Amino acid sequence: MIRSIYPNSKFACWRYNNCGGNWAHTMRKSIISFLLLAGFVSGSVVADELKLADNAPDSYVVVKGDTLWDISGKFLKQPWRWPEIWRLNKAEIKNPHWIYPGDVIVLGSCDGKPCLRLLKNTKADGRNGSGKLSPRVRVSPLEGDATPSIALSSIEPFLYKPLIMDMATFKAAPRIAAGPDDRVMYTAGDQIYAVGLPEAESGDTFQVFRQGKEIMDPDNPKQFLGMEVNYLGDVRVHRSGDVVTLKVVSAFREIQIGDRMVKTPERNFLNYAPHLPVETITGKVASTYAGVVDVGSLMTLVINKGALDGVDVGTVFFGYKAPRSIAKEDKSEPDRITPPIKSANLFVYRVFPNLSYALVLDSTMPVNVGDAAIAEAATPAE
Known part of the structure; x- marks a missing residue:
């Protein structure tokens, strides 16, 4: 059965993303079909x-x-x-x-x-x-x-800080423009200056962030999903104007000229219940926070599906380890792969257009970039 789903000569190149686009697309569809047909993420559950x-x-x-x-x-x-x-x-x-x-x-x-x-x-x-x-x-x-x-x-830590942006939004954000001296880095207690804040008022607080890594789609390494930005600290408006005077309230990392800002949002915890989507959503783990390789329970990861794909806060995905090739003892043996194994439940708590942040729950083994993330459609109540 497995050999009828995975063509013998192609599995290795699928696994290492060295295949042609059309075959890789077909293989991805076959893997999802195998997951569903094999009953690992069955609607009957x-x-x-x-x-x-x-x-x-x-x-x-x-x-x-x-x-x-x-x-x-x-x-x-x-x-x-x-x-x-x-x-x-x-x-x-x-x-x-x-x-x-x-x-x-x-x-x-x-x-x-x-x-x-x-x-x-x-x-x-x-x-x-x-x-x-x-x-x-x-x-x-x-x-x-x-x-x-x-x-x-x-x-x-992930609810009220900027995490994902597109490049246009990043460049349009207010920026740290200068300091009172020739230093290039500033920390808590320092006075700095910013531009791009015409409506800022004394006492307003802003979060400072810096451009981070680009997140690409694991299914299409050339497709840009979003840019992860790194939170640096908080600043407060001391004097408004065309050039705004700020005081650095806290600095998780040193703040530099050119760093961007966003107004600090109000804190209002959401507590949505977990649920499965109306239609099945098939994705992958696209990235991990702070470059962690092996993600375990109560850690955050990024799924390459977001609001545009039907994901909302509370959507539950199931993580599966990618199939692995089985070594041959003889060249005449057919290509074989291991069946997918469920590794964790993934609870989405923050959603962007093309990406979602999910908390890993009930993990039985590490979750890694490239692992399958599947949210099986809910069965309507009778």
Whole structure:
């Protein structure tokens, strides 16, 4: 079966991107077909009833540091399906019922299917039998000790800083134009000057960034997807004008003449629920943050699919290791490859037109640039 999908003489050149364009395109389609036909990312998984985790508890007391993904993973083999086991409607998925440390989650049955209920913990009263567990529902912004969908500490550095730009946007951004002396690098406490900020007011804060590496499409190395920019620090407007006077508030790296700026956005954590897309999206890992080679759980990577491809915040991809060729002991043997192996769940938390940033969850092996990233279409509810 495998040999009928992968032509014998071509696998090696596909793997190292040395093939002609038409054959490589055909091979990429064949690999995705193999993944789907082999059942590694089968729609039947989505259509199945919710599968409880082995040794799923009858109840669980929420503790600080939990996430909704982690909590649901205690009850489900597929933690990305937590909106289903919580039986949330579409409105609630966008603004879920927040859960707090000390809350009690009880596994029950709703219409013959497993479901979770959030109950109020009566502590001592419940232990002596004089009290009881009663339903409680909270709907509020994500703040304080509220339990988030995924680990906010892992994604916060990527939520409010410029990460991906096209060259035109980068060149049009306000720039650091001069310093008060002949130095070429500046750090916290220094005064510097910028241009391109006609509407800046005293007290406004801006993030400073510098051009970074270009991100190319793994499926087409000549196709530019976006430019990664490097965050340097923060500056505050001291005096407005055609030439704006700034003070460097913080410097993660030294700031130089020619670096660009963007106004600091308001901090407002989003907490969208995980979901599968309406139509299957097939992509690859295009890049990793800070050049990390082996990406593990709670680390960020870049997928070569974005808003233009139907990706939105909360889309769940599944990472798969690329097939590897099997060594021959005799030239007469046909070319063979290993079947793809699932390596991790990938939760998209920030989306650009052609790219997405995803948090790696539940990884069983390192995720690398070039690995497959597939978001299988959700099966409509009956």
